[in-house]
Amino acid sequence: MILRVLLRTELRTKSGALPLIGLLFITLLAVAGPIFAPANPLLRVDTPYLDPSFQHWLGTDEVGRDLLSRILYGIRLTWFPVLAVIALTSAIGTLVGAVAAAAGGLVELLLNRFCELMMVIPATLIALAAVASLGPGTWHLVAAISVFWWPWYARIAHTEIRRVATRAHVEAARLAGVGRPRLFLRYLLPAALPSLVVAASLDVANVILVLAMFSFLGLGAPAPAPELGAMTAQSLVSLTTHGWIPLSPAIVIFILAFTANLAGDGIRQRMEST
Amino acid sequence: MKSTVALRAGIAALALVAGKLPVCAETVLRVAYQKDISTFDPDNAFPLYGIDALHVIYQGLVQYQPGTTELTGWLAERWSVSEDGLTYRFRLHDNVRFHDGRALTASDVLAYFRRRKRPDLALSYFLNGVADMKAPDARTFVIRLTAPDPAFLDRLASAWGPKVVGPGALVDHAGSDHAETWLNEHEDGTGPYRITQINRGQRYVLSRNEDYWGKRPYFDRIQIEIVPQMAQQMLMLNKGDLDLIQNGYPFEQLRHLPSGLRLLVYDDLGLEMAYVNRSKRLRDPTLRRAVLTALNPAGWLDDAFFGFATPAHSLYPKAMIAAREPVDFPSDLAAARAIVAAAPPVTLEIGYGDQERAVQQRAAELLASALERIGIHATLRSYPLDQALLFAEDLQRAPDLYLAQNYPDAAHPATQTGVFFSSTAPLNFFGYKNPHIDQLIDAADRVSDRAERDRRYLVISQQLFADTAFIPLADIRDVIVYRQGLTGLDPRPALPWVVDYESIRRE
Secondary structure, three states: OHHHHHHHHHOOOHHHHHHHHHHHHHHHHHHHHHHHOOOOOOOOOOOOOOOOOOOOOOOEOOOOOEHHHHHHHHHHHHHHHHHHHHHHHHHHHHHHHHHHHHHOHHHHHHHHHHHHHHHHOOHHHHHHHHHHHHOOOHHHHHHHHHHHHHHHHHHHHHHHHHHHHOOHHHHHHHHOOOOHHHHHHHHHHHHHHHHHHHHHHHHHHHHHHHHHHHHHOOOOOOOOOOOHHHHHHHHHHHOOOOOHHHHHHHHHHHHHHHHHHHHHHHHHHHHHHO | OHHHHHHHHHHHHHHHHHHHOOOOHHHEEEEEEOOOOOOOOOOOOOOOOOHHHHHHHOOOOEEEOOOOOOEEEOOEEEEEEOOOOOEEEEEEOOOOEOOOOOEOOHHHHHHHHHHHOOOOOOOHHHHOOEEEEEEEEOOEEEEEEOOOOOOHHHHHHOOOOOOOOOHHHHOOOOOOOOOHHHHHHOOOOOOOEEEEEEEOOOEEEEEEOOOOOOOOOOOOEEEEEEOOOHHHHHHHHHHOOOOEEOOOOOHHHHHHOOOOEEEEEEEEEEEEEEEEOOOOHHHOHHHHHHHHHHHOHHHOHHHHHOOOEEEOOOOOOOOOOOOOOOOOOOOOHHHHHHHHHHOOOOEEEEEEEOOOHHHHHHHHHHHHHHHHHOOOEEEEEEEOHHHHOOHHHOOOOOOOEEEEEEOOOOOOHHHHHHHHHOOOOOOOOOOOOOHHHHHHHHHHHOOOOHHHHHHHHHHHHHHHHHOOOEEEEEEEEEEEEEEOOEEOOOOOOOOOOOOOOOOOEEO
8 A cells, every 4th residue: 555655656756756766776786786796796806906997897995806796795785784674673663652552551651761761872872882792793783773773663653553543533443343453453553654654764864874884883794795884994094095995885875875865755755745 | 662561572472372382393203003002011011002102211121223133232231141041140321310310220120120020910921030130239130040041131122021110100109009000101211201291092292301311312202193093194194293104004005105205114023924723613624724725825915915025934024033935835726625615614704903903904804805715705803902812711702713913022933932832822812732832842942052943943833834723924014104304213123113212303
């Protein structure tokens, strides 16, 4: 239903369609990028610091690996963890928010206060400490970020469900004898989903940047995995002499975040207008 | 009258402003470290950053001459060794003063050496072979050893060797911990500079000791900035905010050095080496041989160090022992691939030292790529030295290989074997034990004839390599990048990354 709305509204205009197509393209690259990569991203294939050429479109990095291949693999290492964080945190947040809204009373109070507590904690710093102690690794990073990311979704889910719960059609369903589980799944949760989808789509860019930051700090997948943030950090010292090596992955991070942001914004606008 | 008053007021104002201005840049040497200085206690830490500062704050009995591994006197004017090689008698200079103004006497040296021997201090092992010490008169200090030790004077001249701390610390501020706490941020040395500013993690300033007993150094102040990012250090050097970068300048960028910068290249005692954890996947000697084949430095050395390193000739740096031929690595890549293909999938973790992290990471990435070529996947992780020192406690959690540029205590090969290879060596990270090797080391350590000594140590190197416990990879040259006009940098091969602040000057 939501997908249908999205496709119908997004594709109708160029401005809405392009970011969505961009997102699909990125996902496609993440899935199939390695097929197009001209070389193994972990293998030295030529002399280090080669300029971009027909043979190596983006040149070679400081070790002599094909930079284009590393970036194509790097998109996968960025994109899938981002989707994992969004999926995980939106699911947990929705569940917590829904339980709070459905249960009411003391449970609602406690869950809401707990969410607020999690929201005021300096999440990035705690996540940094968590990853540093668990050891660098993509899934450690996903777990550490997710722990602090879900309360925003919980709050949205809770607010939306509480708002819809007072509407006439929900009251009518309740009076007609619809049971609580069915009422929740059929009437309340679907009503909260559009807001959650908008929040998630806008969050993609944030998560990309946070993951890239962690990877820049060396807390992502262990080297020599071709993570975009780590590639930028490692070659930063070459900025003045071989600028394309740190800039290429940085530009890709920018394009990913920018496209995701545009798409999120487009989705929000369409959702608001429908 | 009015104009005179105005002139006087103007002069006074100028004088006030001048007082607020920083000291003229011509008399300040500005350097940077990538890591903070842990302590100014010369007996209780193993710093690589800060040795040059300690070297001009404190002084030992003997030191290495610039550019060589030959010894010369420092606080000791001269010395003699008894026929049996057990007694060392040092005659001290007579006009030496500590920074608090007190004159140095042999009793002060004795008190200091007694402190240095305290087993709770990290560097007390330098004096493990000392049986007795005494100060028969104000200028004579005598050390008696339990057994002859041809490396003893080298130990005294080591970058981390004993350097005399005065009674201002050991008596006045001894506290309950023999001045350990006080010396973290204070000093009482005899050197040409004294600490005048400490901003932890940011900046240290050493100011010239105007009462120094030796030749007056050129610079009024040495300003040490803590700048972890090499890229930032390079920008500062280009802008003129730094005078030199002592280590870590990316090798590949030395070809693109901006005008106005100069290079000083010299051989030090650093040796790029891989330690092998033989308790995990690499317990299989066949697999170890395959790994050796892949890691052959001939295949990657130039891409890592751009001509500033040569393949190692042994487990000793060439400035220590000049072996004739490079280490003979196996070269049959097809055989190595076949070994790996026949084994269950192999993933190895390569740890690397965080000193000169960028250089080590590059070398580690090249090793990972070389291993990938024979079908071994490798992951990399940086380990600070204090974590690496704990590897032996849990070998199953430790990396499979540990890559680091290692610096022995001093120029004598006994300090290389004693620090890295013997069963009790403090930097034998994976706890390699081989009683036969220990016997060979003990025997070599007692030989004073240089040719015979070197021959024996090379035999030990060959046996350790055959056992694949330690893999010698590269002799890396040290490179100092400095602004044109500086002279007298006077590095010493046995002192890692040390520029002599006492002799350096600006033309």
